Amino acid sequence: MHLEDSELDHELVSMALEGDLGRDLTIQRVEDEEGFLTALRESPPHIVLSDFALPGYDGLSAFHAAHQLEPNLPFIIVTGAMGEEVAVDTLRQGVTDYILKARLERLAPAVNRALAEADARLSRERAEQEVRALNASLQLRLEEVERLRGTTERQNQRLEVQARQLEEALNLQKTFLAETSHELRTPLTALLGYLRRAEREAGGSQVLQDAQRVAENMTRLVNDLLQLSRGELVQSIEMHFVNLGNVLRQVGRDYGVEADAADCEIVGDPGRLTQVFANLVSNGIRVSGGPDKVQLVLNLRPGEAEVLVVDHGPGVPDDIKPRIFDKFYRGKEAGSAGLGLTIAQQVVTAHAGAIDVLDTPGGGATFRVRLPLPDDEGDEDFA
Structure with missing residues (x-):
């Protein structure tokens, strides 16, 4: 923009710029204060060239208006x-430069220098704004990191408290199991001795034999609980040929559940296997509400005997299945110390077998126990 009241002077200035400026040029001429202020508001220029003395106006006043x-x-x-x-x-007050009309050859370099300085200043200001914005963003992120760090520390503290409480609870549970097991061993040993004496004196009474078998299983369970409370594995497993069908049918009679089990000979410990299936059946009865909702099924498959303990209770949620055999784990339906399934798993594993839990069609849980068949029996049955 050129503030100039003389047409001739405006043409001279235009000619001085057009030849030497080295960039596209559009010059808007204004002659007085009103035109100058209107042009500033409506089409702001990149640079202002102004005469110093104008009728009713002056260059310094124009500078202050533009600067505002x-x-x-x-x-x-x-x-x-x-x-x-x-x-x-004028320079002290902030005017960029001044050029005498008698030396217009200095005008183009002065304009170029002023525009370059303005561009540099604009770039610097933009960079400073970006830096300030970046610093503000980093400050917000640092504050967020500090907030998250504080939240994490509080969560860690809560977890540490919960871990200590859990450890204390497990230690109390182990202590309780150990002391209870010790207390139960003495009366159970005496009871077993009385039953054996009564069985000898009665001459082979079936009722006394069954009572003696149950007492032996209870004694074994108490010993297992004591071992597991100490972190030890189930021991005292004596292997020999055993009719698995007889074991399952006996468990079915003891608990009043249906047992679909044909004769099947495997190598195992009948007492330990009885303990496994008695545990699974009693759990099924407890969670399903009665023996009529539990069933024992024996299936023979290539190289293995598969025993299914089927119940029609609430079932086992998928998120619990991976933990259900963990020591001291107790689900919502738990009524014990959480060691029965752990003992069952250890006994089955000692028999070179496997145990897992499936969903019962129609609702409920099915515990599946797979035990290896002797090689000669497997060859004979599935040749």
């Missing part, structure tokens, strides 16, 4: 005459 609207707008005074003191005062 745009503080960084380059402003060069192009005048016919200016005393040194006046020139210094």
Whole structure:
């Protein structure tokens, strides 16, 4: 923008710029204060060239008006005459430069320099704004990190408290099991001795034999609980040929559940196997509500005997299945110390077998026990 009341001077300035400026040029001429202020508001220029003395207006007033609207707008005074003191005062007040009309060859370099400085200043300001924005963003992130760190520390503290409480609870449970097992061993040993004496004196009574068998199983269970409370594995497994069908049918009679089990000979410990299936059947009765909702099924498959303990209770949720055999784990339906399934798993594993839990069609849980068949029996049955 050129603030100039003389048409001739405007043409001279335009000619000086068009030849030497080295960039696209559009010059808007205004002649007075009103035109100048209107042009500033409606089409802000990149640079202002202004005569110093105009009718009713002056270059310094024009500079202050432009500076108020745009503080960084380059402003060069192009005048016919200016005393040194006046020139210094204009520069002191912030005018970018001044050029005498008698030396217009200096105008293009001065304009280029002023525009370059304005561009550099604009770039610097943008960079500073970006840096400030980045610093503000980093500050927010640091505050968020500190907040998350504080939250994590509080959560860790709560977890540590919960871990200590859990450890204390497990230690109390182990202590209780150990003390209870010790207390039960003495009366059970005495009871077993009385039953054996009564069985000898009665001459083979079936009722006394069954009572003696149950007492032996209870004694074994108490010993197992004591071992597991100490972190030891189930021991005292004596292997020999045993009719698995007889074991399952006996468990079925003891608990009043249906047992679909044909004769099947495997190598195992009949007492331990009885303990496994008695545990699974009693759990099934407890969670399903009665023996009529539990069934024992024996299936023969290539190389193995598969025993299914089927119940029609609430079932086992998928998220619990991986943990159900863990020591001291107790589900919502738990009524024990959480060691029965652990003992069952250890006994089955000692028989080179496997145990897992499946969903019963229609609702409920099915515990599946797979035990290996002797090689000669497997070859005979599935040849």
